[in-house]
Amino acid sequence: MKAAPFAYVRPGTVQDVVAELARDGAKVLAGGQSLVPVLAMRLGRPSTLVDINAVPELDRLSRDNGSIRVGATVRQRRLQRDDLSASVPLLRLALPWIGHREIRSRGTVCGSIAHADPAAELPAVASCLDATMLLTSTRxxxxxxxxxxxxxALTTVIEPDELLTEVLFPVAGPGEGFGFGEFARRHGDFALAGAAVRVRTTGDALQARVTCFGISDQPVTADVTAQLRAALAEVGPSPTGSQLRRGLAERADEVAADVVDTSGDGHASTAYRRRLVAGLLAREVSRAYLTSTSASEVSAS
Ligand SMILES: Cc1cc2nc3c(=O)[nH]c(=O)nc-3n(C[C@H](O)[C@H](O)[C@H](O)COP(=O)(O)OP(=O)(O)OC[C@H]3O[C@@H](n4cnc5c(N)ncnc54)[C@H](O)[C@@H]3O)c2cc1C
Incomplete structure (x- = not known):
């Protein structure tokens, strides 16, 4: 099948992009890795594609006020390879899981977040870190x-006339540790289930949160501080990874039962996804906690 006819424009400024988006039926074209298949299958019929790749200011990747700022045309692979992403370790852990190198070379970070596939990695990372999205329109x-x-599913607060110009990911602070994992049938496939984790240990304060994906119509974030605290009370304050995983196992089952709310599909049943999420939670919360304690030792010394 071929795409339905559409007009194509390639403005050179953000001002011109948003002026085009203010017209009925216009749609942003970024890396095209999700949009082009949608057009080819005629699942969408925009009247105009607004190609944003000729706007120099959208290609910026910078660090500013405790955040990494990622412009709308920054490719996933560029962020993966740039030294700046080392200050947001969760991005470093998650980016290699997206599709294949060729997909990441064209696909943009903002495009993935705007597309909001429930099984995509970057919306989960953005949720776990509480990233900020900057939207621009003629208004x-x-x-x-x-x-x-x-x-x-595939839905965000972006209005049809708005451009996601930047995403701001907070850089990691002292005493923060991260974990990321997913299960897919083959490497590069969308995840059947995945989890992104951030743990903060500063002095006696402990905070743990997890964002699961592939298990609902959007990323689901849960505070798992109480579960981690209870597991540590059982296994002691300086456990090995396997001790902590065992301590977390039953508690992870309960969290998984809460967060997985898909009714199952051709790829996996609800029960199977719950098992995947429970295993991921125990493993990645444990990994994030152990990294966070070594990060706070380093920052204290
Ligand atoms: C074979 C294959 C495997 C893949 N595997 C994975 C995977 O494992 N994990 C994963 O997360 N993704 C995967 N993807 C999708 C890939 O990550 C896409 O690059 C991404 O979802 C969309 O980014 P894009 O820049 O290509 O956006 P496009 O395809 O250009 O656009 C996607 C949608 O977002 C809108 N949009 C894009 N940018 C903006 C913006 N700045 N402001 C407002 N709206 C915007 C478009 O209008 C369109 O509706 C895969 C794709 C393919 C083809």
Whole structure:
């Protein structure tokens, strides 16, 4: 099947992009890795494609005020390979899981977040870190926190006339540790289930949160501080990875039962996804905790 006819424009400034998006039926074209298949299958029929790749200011990748700022045309592979991403370790852990190198070379970070596939890695990372999205239209700019951004499968708060100009990922602070894992049938496939984890240990304070993906119509974030605290009370404050995983196992089952709310599909049943999520949670929360304690030792010395 071929795409339905559409007009194609390639503006050179953000101002011109948003002027084009203000017209009925216009759609942003970034890396095209999700949009082009949608067009080819005629699942979407935009009247105009607004190609944003000729706008120099959208290609910026920078560090500013405790965040990494990723512009709308920055490719996933560029972020993966840039030294800046080392200051957001969760991105470093997650990016290699996206499709294949060729996909990451064309696909943009903002495009993945705007597309909001429930099984995609970057929306989960954005949710776990509470990243900020910057939206621009002819009406002005607005900033949206990840917790308010994703509203359902392939759906966000982006209005048809808005461009996601930048995503701001907070850089990791002292005493923070991260974990990321997913299960897919083959490497490069979308995940059947996955989990992104951030643990913060500063002095006596402990905070652990997990964002699961592939298990609902959007990323689901849960606070698992109580579960981690209870497991540590059982296994002691300086456990090995396997001791902590065992301590977390039953508690991870309970969290998985809460967060997995897909009714199952041709790829996996609900029960199977719950088992996957429980295993991922125990493993990645444990990994994130152990990294966070070594990160706080380093920052204290
Ligand atoms: C074979 C294959 C395997 C893949 N595997 C994975 C995977 O494992 N994990 C994963 O996460 N993804 C995967 N992808 C998708 C890939 O990551 C895409 O690059 C990404 O989802 C979309 O980014 P893009 O830049 O290509 O956006 P496009 O395809 O150009 O656009 C996607 C959608 O987002 C909108 N959009 C894009 N940018 C903006 C913006 N700045 N502002 C507003 N709206 C915007 C477009 O209008 C369109 O609706 C795969 C793709 C393929 C073809």
């Amino acid at each position: 002005g700019q607005r900033q949206i926190a990840a917790a308010e951004f994703f509203t359902g």
